[in-house]
Amino acid sequence: MNASGLNFLAVEDHEFQRGMLIRMLEGLGATKVTGAADGKAALDIVMARTPAVDIVISDLDMPGMDGMEFMRHLGEAGIPVSIILASVHERSLLTSVEVMTKAYGVTVLGVIEKPVTPAKLDALIGLHKAVRPDVRPAASGPPFTLEEIVEGVKNDEIEAFFQPKVELATGRLHGAEALARWRHPNSGVIAPLAFIPLLEDNHQIEMLTRTMMRQSAAFCAEWRASSGLDVTVSVNLSITTLADVHLAERVTELVRGQGSEPAHIVLEVTESATTTEVGRVLENLSRLRMNGFGLSIDDYGTGYSSMQQLMRIPFTELKIDQSFVAKASTEPAAKVILESSLDMAKKLDITSVAEGVESQQDWDLLRQLGCVVAQGYLIAKPMPVEAFREWAGNRTHLEGFEIGTGH
Ligand code: C2E
Ligand code: CA
Ligand code: CA
Numbered sequence: 001m002n003a004s005g006l007n008f009l010a011v012e013d014h015e016f017q018r019g020m021l022i023r024m025l026e027g028l029g030a031t032k033v034t035g036a037a038d039g040k041a042a043l044d045i046v047m048a049r050t051p052a053v054d055i056v057i058s059d060l061d062m063p064g065m066d067g068m069e070f071m072r073h074l075g076e077a078g079i080p081v082s083i084i085l086a087s088v089h090e091r092s093l094l095t096s097v098e099v100m101t102k103a104y105g106v107t108v109l110g111v112i113e114k115p116v117t118p119a120k121l122d123a124l125i126g127l128h129k130a131v132r133p134d135v136r137p138a139a140s141g142p143p144f145t146l147e148e149i150v151e152g153v154k155n156d157e158i159e160a161f162f163q164p165k166v167e168l169a170t171g172r173l174h175g176a177e178a179l180a181r182w183r184h185p186n187s188g189v190i191a192p193l194a195f196i197p198l199l200e201d202n203h204q205i206e207m208l209t210r211t212m213m214r215q216s217a218a219f220c221a222e223w224r225a226s227s228g229l230d231v232t233v234s235v236n237l238s239i240t241t242l243a244d245v246h247l248a249e250r251v252t253e254l255v256r257g258q259g260s261e262p263a264h265i266v267l268e269v270t271e272s273a274t275t276t277e278v279g280r281v282l283e284n285l286s287r288l289r290m291n292g293f294g295l296s297i298d299d300y301g302t303g304y305s306s307m308q309q310l311m312r313i314p315f316t317e318l319k320i321d322q323s324f325v326a327k328a329s330t331e332p333a334a335k336v337i338l339e340s341s342l343d344m345a346k347k348l349d350i351t352s353v354a355e356g357v358e359s360q361q362d363w364d365l366l367r368q369l370g371c372v373v374a375q376g377y378l379i380a381k382p383m384p385v386e387a388f389r390e391w392a393g394n395r396t397h398l399e400g401f402e403i404g405t406g407h
Contacts, residue, residue, distance in 0.1 A: 002028070002122055002126040003028040003125050004031065006054040006055055006125070006128065007030070007032045007033075007034075007051055007053050007054050007055075008032070008055050009035075009042060009045055009046065009057070010033060010057050011035075011036045011037075011056060011057065011062070012035070012037070012059045012086075013038055013061075013062040013063060014059075018035045019035075024121060027118060028122055034053070038063060038066075039062060039064065042058065042065075043065070043070060043073050046074065046077075046079055052081075055081065056074075056082070057083075058070060059087060060085065060087040060089065061087070067085065068097060068100065071097075071101040074106050075103075075104025075106045081106075082127075082128045083107060084109050084112060084121070084124050084125075085097060085098060085108065085112070086111070086113075086114055086116050087112075087114060088114045089113075091113065094111040097111070098110075098111050102302060102323055103301070109124040109127045110123075110127065143187075143194060144194060144195060144198070146199075146202055149195045149204075150207070152184065156211070157182055157183050157184065157185070158181070158182055158183075159180075159215070159384065160179070160181075160216055161179050161181050161385075162176040162178055162179075162219070162382060162385060162388040163383070164379055164388070164391070165177060166373065166374055167372065167373055168363070168366055168371055168372060169367070173395055174231065174232070175234060176223075176388065177233075177268070178212055178215065178216040178219075178234065178235050180195075196208070196238075200238050205240060205241055206241050206244075209241055209251075210254060213251060214254060215385075217254065217257075217259075217260035218259070218260070220233040220260045220264050220265060223389075231264075232294060233266070234265075234266040234267070234268050235268065236270075236298065237267045237268065237269050239270060239271075239281065242269070242277075242281040242285065243280050243281065245280050245283055245284060248283075248284045248288045248291065251288065252293075261292065262291045265293055265294065267288060267293050267294065269295065269297065269298055270298040270299045271300075282312060282313065285314070286313075289316075294316045295315045296317035296318070297315045297317070297318050297319060300319055301320060301321045301324050301337050315348075317350055317353055318345040318348075318350055319353040320341045320342070320352065322355045322356020322376070324338045324341070325354045325355060325356045325362055325366070325376070326356050326358060328362070329359075339369060345372075352370075352371050353371075353372065353373040353374070353375060354371050354375070354376070356377075357376030357377075358376050358378050359378060362378065
């Protein structure tokens with residue numbers, strides 16, 4: 001059963017309907033179901049994280065804080081829950097609320113036109129594992145403490161995996177993105193969602209950034225020298241580290257120290273509504289750009305006031321979030337966002353990158369729409385450095401990707 005092992009929150013002002021919903025979820029095997037009568041109560045429960053809620057099923061019309069306001073607060077808090085929206089309203093309104101919710105950076109599994117049935121619920125709950133394959137294997141809150149994570153970083157257990165980025169028009173290798181993995185001595189390879197948010201929340205992320213940057217710069221220098229290819233390596237930079245005005249200098253020194261050059265490194269930054277130190281962030285980003293780094297606006301489309309960010313920051317790359325890429329071939333609204341994002345990148349003369357390219361259909365659509373670079377499981381998953389070397393070696397010999405070039 002899809003629901004087993006998961007914690008649910010049922011947000012519904014109508015007491016009878018709430019009771020029904022709770023029983024339905026329990027019938028589907030839910031481990032724990034909590035009820036809330038409005039957005040405010042729901043938000044308190046989600047924020048408390050004891051235990052962490054996996055899936056929220058929320059009504060839209062509620063007295064006090066309604067479903068839309070609740071979604072906005074969830075987005076601003078950045079809590080990793082999945083949402084199912086349920087309402088009696090017409091499809092077009094539900095779709096617009098779904099798009100709005102995603103625009104706030106919240107994961108939406110889907111919408112249900114009431115009445116809610118076990119079958120409709122079960123189908124959407126089944127998507128949860130697909131969208132969050134890396135989150136908590138057990139539903140009992142974060143599995144690692146801050147101390148354990150910090151210890152792991154200090155012990156050099158963080159390893160950069162690399163995922164290729166390929167040019168859609170030619171199939172040529174464009175570069176790679178470095179993605180952090182924790183090679184835990186007992187628990188195997190741990191995905192970043194299990195340790196990065198905690199490091200960020202506690203202002204300890206720079207340690208991790210440094211080890212990722214060091215590995216990436218060293219690998220980039222070696223890769224360029226051995227392959228003769230003009231490739232770049234992308235590294236994710238948490239916006240919180242950009243509040244320290246000396247970061248740019250430290251990062252630049254670190255990259256040069258590994259025999260690499262800033263011009264061969266792209267820094268991916270996710271826009272965020274919670275940035276308070278706007279001046280400092282801009283000073284850092286401007287200096288990094290001045291020093292030659294590429295700057296990529298990551299997860300484009302999910303954050304807030306994207307347009308404003310683009311105007312202020314000297315970005316060189318626009319990375320369209322995988323949620324739009326994945327749905328563009330089936331959902332008109334997602335396609336519109338994808339198209340306008342690509343259009344904007346073109347007008348600003350910056351490189352467009354689509355992440356989460358999983359199918360031939362995605363690839364063909366992106367190619368047709370003129371997207372420049374693709375990254376995703378269709379091409380390859382993130383790999384340890386040796387596996388990447390081998391993969392890239394074979395790829396160069398093939399002289400171009402065959403995907404999407406016809407039969
Ligand atoms: P992101 O920067 O948006 O990275 C893309 C994520 O999508 C990666 O997840 C990648 O493995 C995954 N992905 C790639 N292709 C596909 C695909 O075709 N389908 C699907 N469903 N997923 C795909 P990952 O490695 O779990 O990283 C999650 C997030 O953790 C990253 O999202 C990034 O925000 C953060 N992160 C990872 N490494 C670092 C790091 O070194 N520093 C910081 N600050 N954040 C990092
Ligand atoms: Ca990224
Ligand atoms: Ca993303």
